[in-house]
Amino acid sequence: MEKNVGGYDRILRAVLGPVLIIVAAAMFAGLLVIATATLQATIAVVALLVGAVLTVTAITQQCPLNRALGINTYKGAMEPERGTDTPRPRA
Template sequence: MEKNVGGYDRIARAILGPVLIIVGAAALAGFLTIAAGTLGLVIAGVALVVGAVLATTAITQKCPLNDALGFNTYEGEMKTEAENPVEPRMQ
């Protein structure tokens, strides 16, 4: 699979992923209450898993969901004119 996560998409994933991991782990450990009872545990577990997925996709720059939906925010390496000279047009 080619890289398909970059730019602001990657930045958002890199910030939101660890935040969700911390919130989910804190809720599961009992340091934070999201909701009472089983619902709180489910929400904490979902936050932990979603955070891990976001962090992983930010690190690897590959997202299977983006690939399935046809999204690509990765820009790749920018080539300079010296590396990729422009041919003069013949008139």
């Protein structure tokens, strides 16, 4: 798989993912109570899963959903075009 996550997209995932994991852990530990026990457990599981996915996609710089939607925020290494000094993205 080619990398398709970069720039601000990667930064946002790298920050938001661990935050969601910490929120989920706090909910499981009972430190953060926002609803009934069943609803809270459901929200905690969803937050944990979403946080884990965001963290993994930030680390690997590969997102299957981005690929399916045709989104690519990864700029990659720059190489100069032939005959010019202007860098262009690698294909």
